[in-house]
Amino acid sequence: MRLSTKGRYGIKAMLDLAIHNSEGYITLKSIAQRQEISENYLEQLFASLKKADLVKSTRGSHGGYILAKSPNDITVGSILRALEGSLAPVACVDEDVQEKCTRSDTCVAKIIWEKIRDSVNDAVDSITIGSILEEYDNNSKSSDCLDYI
Amino acid sequence: MRLSTKGRYGIKAMLDLAIHNSEGYITLKSIAQRQEISENYLEQLFASLKKADLVKSTRGSHGGYILAKSPNDITVGSILRALEGSLAPVACVDEDVQEKCTRSDTCVAKIIWEKIRDSVNDAVDSITIGSILEEYDNNSKSSDCLDYI
DNA sequence: GCAAATACCTAGTAATATACTTGGAATTGG
DNA sequence: CCAATTCCAAGTATATTACTAGGTATTTGC
Numbered sequence: 001m002r003l004s005t006k007g008r009y010g011i012k013a014m015l016d017l018a019i020h021n022s023e024g025y026i027t028l029k030s031i032a033q034r035q036e037i038s039e040n041y042l043e044q045l046f047a048s049l050k051k052a053d054l055v056k057s058t059r060g061s062h063g064g065y066i067l068a069k070s071p072n073d074i075t076v077g078s079i080l081r082a083l084e085g086s087l088a089p090v091a092c093v094d095e096d097v098q099e100k101c102t103r104s105d106t107c108v109a110k111i112i113w114e115k116i117r118d119s120v121n122d123a124v125d126s127i128t129i130g131s132i133l134e135e136y137d138n139n140s141k142s143s144d145c146l147d148y149i
Numbered sequence: 150m151r152l153s154t155k156g157r158y159g160i161k162a163m164l165d166l167a168i169h170n171s172e173g174y175i176t177l178k179s180i181a182q183r184q185e186i187s188e189n190y191l192e193q194l195f196a197s198l199k200k201a202d203l204v205k206s207t208r209g210s211h212g213g214y215i216l217a218k219s220p221n222d223i224t225v226g227s228i229l230r231a232l233e234g235s236l237a238p239v240a241c242v243d244e245d246v247q248e249k250c251t252r253s254d255t256c257v258a259k260i261i262w263e264k265i266r267d268s269v270n271d272a273v274d275s276i277t278i279g280s281i282l283e284e285y286d287n288n289s290k291s292s293d294c295l296d297y298i
Numbered sequence: 299g300c301a302a303a304t305a306c307c308t309a310g311t312a313a314t315a316t317a318c319t320t321g322g323a324a325t326t327g328g
Numbered sequence: 329c330c331a332a333t334t335c336c337a338a339g340t341a342t343a344t345t346a347c348t349a350g351g352t353a354t355t356t357g358c
Contacts, residue, residue: 001150001269003238005317011258027333041318043335059334060326076261089152108285109160112225115272120150123268127261136257154346176304190347192306208305209355 025064052082072130155232174213201231221279
């Protein structure tokens, strides 16, 4: 049940953006360098983040990305779902998937998957980028290590 | 963040074993047929389940598998962890992994991963095979559909 | 004792998903 | 115009998953 690099890089990148929020538009190049992520790969992730209205962009010279709203209004859940898709443990209880099991309404295992799904969603929706940043500021923790591997 | 087939098949197989618990040792062949899972693949899963003391076996003709303890003492979490390994969303907060990030103690993102990890573990550890079975008996739900896909 | 049925074990493999790379087009500021 | 950037589509290498194949060991029933 590991997150893919998409989710992990996405959190790193969004925290990076939040840390530099006052500096205006930030280039992917600088994020890529600080967080040691492929710039081209980041592009793809930011396409998803933009689609989900989590970041805004300007093109051209002096272009870059900026958070689309306050860090306090950006949940970890919204970032992860934008990049990883639904956090449901099985397709059966994935809100995005339309074709369900034919016996979905009588399946006994379903409540297991629903409980896992809801627990994960509750957890990630209760954490905002702002709340993480606060912790970061209070403890002056390292901005270089926003993640592992 | 999907579970692999190991975890899903494992839950199906263990529920199947529990349903037939009074019949003594159950062959993998019959589980494979009922749940439509490759018998050879099930063998591999049951090697892990046995190692985790969740099932017992006898070999030879009339051999098979049986739950190693009461369904009420078998949590969904113990099954999933036996088959999927740690349910941690990133290696950083995986109890089984020894080599941590060098800056693990200062990493800001860590609390995100810890919260997800703990939420998942709490959820799956609060559900037992027995509790699912109870639901199954009360509602006379289908034993064929223990899972989706 | 032999045959059948099972668990047990190891290695290989096909399919799928992940994590990128490549090469460009469009846009903007100087 | 040119450099720097976002934006876009397609290709590819790697890793993981989900099996398959082929055997050995053990037990029961005849």
